[in-house]
Amino acid sequence: MRTLFFIVSVLLLSGCSVSHYLNREIKNSAVLSQQHTGVSIKNLNEPKSLASYQDHKYFNPASNTKLFSLYAGLSALGDSIPGLQYLEWGELLLIRGTGDPSLLHPDLPHSKVFDFLKSRKEQIFFTPVNFEDKAFGPGWAWSDYNDEYQPERSPLPVYGNIVRFTGKSGHTLEAKPRIWQKFLLPDTTLTGIQREQGENIFHHSRHPLPENLIQDVPFRTSDALTIHLLSDTLKKEIKLISIPLTIELQTVYSIPSDSLYTRMMQVSDNMLAEQLMLLYASTNGLPLNSEKAIAHATEKYMSDLPDPLIWKDGSGLSRYNLFTPRTIVALLQKIYDKVPRERLFHIMPNGGSTGTLRNTFKGEKPFIFAKTGSFSNNYNLSGYLITKKGKTLLFSFMNNNFTRPSSEVRKEVERILTGIHNKY
Structure with missing residues (x-):
């Protein structure tokens, strides 16, 4: 009985420590102080949130939208285009x-x-x-x-x-x-x-x-x-x-198909993402129309996500797109369930190694596998984080409406997530 109590206590303290660390670092950050920030973090395959900060609020995702297009493609297309x-x-x-x-x-x-x-x-x-x-x-x-x-x-x-x-x-x-x-x-x-x-x-x-x-x-x-x-x-x-x-x-x-997905995600190729939604439409017997493809994919494959999707294009070029961090984390779980781990981590940019993350999160081996999303005054990062203890976390770290250089916000996101990698 004491052993069980001890295990439960350790787990609860670990969860609290991540939540406490995240909230403390965001609230004390001079870089993030004058912008809109939302974060959601969960353990893989666990229903409850591990840590969150305004994760119920909507943010402009920029190219994090490609995660939704990726899941639509994975759900509708086979091994070949x-x-x-x-x-x-x-x-x-x-x-x-x-x-x-x-x-x-x-x-x-x-x-x-x-x-x-x-x-x-x-x-x-x-x-x-x-x-x-x-x-x-x-x-x-x-x-x-x-x-x-x-x-x-x-x-x-x-x-x-x-x-x-x-x-x-x-x-x-x-x-x-x-x-x-x-x-x-x-x-x-x-x-x-x-x-x-x-x-x-x-x-x-x-x-x-x-x-x-x-x-x-x-x-x-x-x-x-x-x-x-x-x-x-x-x-x-x-x-x-x-x-x-x-x-x-x-x-x-x-x-x-993976040659398209990998380039789309690694270099954040907007054209491939847009055409992927037209491919989705064609495969489902629809006219080549992005709006109809998005409506179909939302209803058939993503209706169980926590918050309604404000999804307007395949690439994230549109500033009309709006998603919540907790919705993106729920989508990341669905993507993980759809694709074998090794294949998924090959498709995603790897921290310090490939794609849009090759110059960040540098270490002995990649521990971040995630999609960036950025344009003027916005920087988001959503994906998978492997901790030093071997846990796989799903995260979405969204930053909107900042006036600082994007490089400063990107480095702050890197610092906070690296801290979670080291501590948890």
């Missing part, structure tokens, strides 16, 4: 996109869709009528159209919906794919590369360019441009046709 749907109709091949972003993407594995289209002898027609979305998501900043993190959404992306510019020597710029080379114009008023807002005309500086410059600039998408780029690359004509394909279609699978 459905890359294209098609119908063989006599001497014609009718195709439509699934939202798969991998075709000719410069940073993803080679897509089997390319080989499929290259090998076909029929006349190919592309129909985009299943796409019912807008190029930009709700709440996205219009002025970010030129930035590599905000490519447009489309039913059948090619080349990641970006142009990759590489600086060679002096004034020389190389565009990939090469078709964009003739749309480059020198400009005395620029220091970088700037696309005209409404057109695919790219202005670049006349001044000498860095030898190793690599800059990705989103292009303005359209159905006509999609088939033009495909036709040029495949060296065969693809035509546009606007007809619905309502009968059962066959599917070509493109790349392993």
